[in-house]
Amino acid sequence: MKTTDDQTRVPPASPGPGGDATGVRPGAATRADVRNTLGHLRTEVDGRRFALKLALCALLTGIGAVLATRPHLAARVPGVILLGCMFAHAAELQHQTLHGLGFRGRRANRWAGVLLGLPMLISFSAYRATHLRHHRDLGTPANREFFDYGDQYGADRPRSRTRVGRDWLVRFSMLHHYGMFLVDAGRALRGADHPGETATTSRRIRHEHLLVVATLVALTAVSALVGSALVGWLWLAPLLLVAGPVHATVELPEHFRCETLNEDPFANTRTIRSNRLMTWFTNGNNFHVEHHLMPNLPIERLPDLHRQVRHRLLHFHPSYVDFFRTLVRR
Template identity: 70%
Template sequence: MTTVDDQQPRSGAGPVALAELRGEFRHLRTAINNRTFAAKLALCAALTGGGAALALHPALWSRVVGVVLLGCTFAHAAELQHQTLHSLGFRNRRANTVAGIVLGVPMLISFAAYRATHLRHHRDLGTPENREFFDYGDQYGADGRRSRWRTALTWTVRFTMLHFYRLFLVNAARAALRRDYAGESAATSRRIRRDHHVILAAVLAMTALSVALRDPVVLWVWILPLLLVAGPVHAAIELPEHFRCETLSEDPFANTRTIRSNRLMTWFTNGNNFHVEHHLMPNLPIERLPELHAEVRPGLKYFHTSYVDFFRKVVRG
């Protein structure tokens, strides 16, 4: 199988070996620190407020900087939402739910739908039943034989997240019609409808504010940051997780990738760069993933030192 990585030999890890490995690192399962996640939320809120102020300033340079800052913050918020759906943000489940719903609004992400699909992804990765919440088209780069134009189209679809926005419109319509969602229980369907109602209410409120002020506020602080920045940035963060890995293997060292990167990117991705470690121990507090990485680094098969390194090797084929 052709990959974009420099591979290191490693024997496959079966269920028993993985269970023993997880037991070896159970000491890392420390208590969740509410203050740590509250600080993350406070910083995210401050960046959102600062970005909005810049985006609404009449100077063009300020608007551009504001749109970029907001878009990046939206993508960061989606990574914080990932922490809440694993109940790793706050110790209280309701607090995780409320925070998760709010964090998903900027990128039109239903907390309940993301949680249900993502937890199944953890369960099913390594099997044909595996599905991801964010659909980038050719999700894992399986179809490598394409013309130059077809390749360009595929990457355009991936980085514009067109499939995801189409799914949001379909799900929002089902929420407006009070219909259930295929494959979900009645209770989960109610929660998914709730999230879409919250998002639609936010859209209506921002639109109404724009009309009242006779200024396209919703365009500058939401639509442009979402479409031009947040979507591509989010795709760049999430796509490498399993891209061209052995996704039909149940071994997380074979089906998932880790990108060490730097402290800034580890903060920005909220530890999502340590993705093998996350799949190895999904309930491990995010702040402990670097410690787990130090322990398992020699066994990583798909590993990069930075996101630049990953995408450079993708381009080179």
């Protein structure tokens, strides 16, 4: 397997049926080959399992909220950190609903996705439309992602240290995302359509942005009535100081400095195996090559697919720490 300083060799698995370590026939490297050979990994969507994920996220969010409203900083700071992490985790759960893999019903997926995206100012309908096009267009010049980190994929060109530092500040602060939210919220308040989307999708995007604005206004009003900075401790501080940087940390590596003009998912996407805690936190999105190979595969089956294709991975790291350590050394 080809490796570079951005890659870690994965030891081959033991041979499977047919003599190949993955169960994929020898020489197969395309998405169609993988889907045809490993289609048996697809199982029914398990709504009960997703409901348990939502319940755990809600429980941890509630604990964070209680801590963040305590009078002492020793409780508030951990509360803000926990809330921010849960905001980012909710966005990863939202990703599951985009593909209709949370619940079996389309309406249930949509409303779960709307609520999961609310803390990070993410419109479910806008994210879904953009994300599905991303799956279709990745590897072509038409590819666009919902989350804009500025220099999205880390163009390898000479830059000053000041420029490099500024680029990373923009990426981890997610300034582009918040700026786009303000633009889209303005459109929603004016009743304007969302460019490039159908009338139905535009209407849903407007409604979702209005819901976020209404929630923010309501929490601000409650804060004013009780004479407390609740909106700051329960939303703005967790969002800006924790959720944004954490979200960028786990999502930016997915395609960063991969061959993004190559339509082969093995070339344009990265997998990070990591540990069970991070696999839970990212909701399996760390197995990102696998997700792009089979986008409709239930999230719980991505580790199974990883075991089948791991020796073919070109962009792979055993942990997020290893990815960023390798990136810094470059």
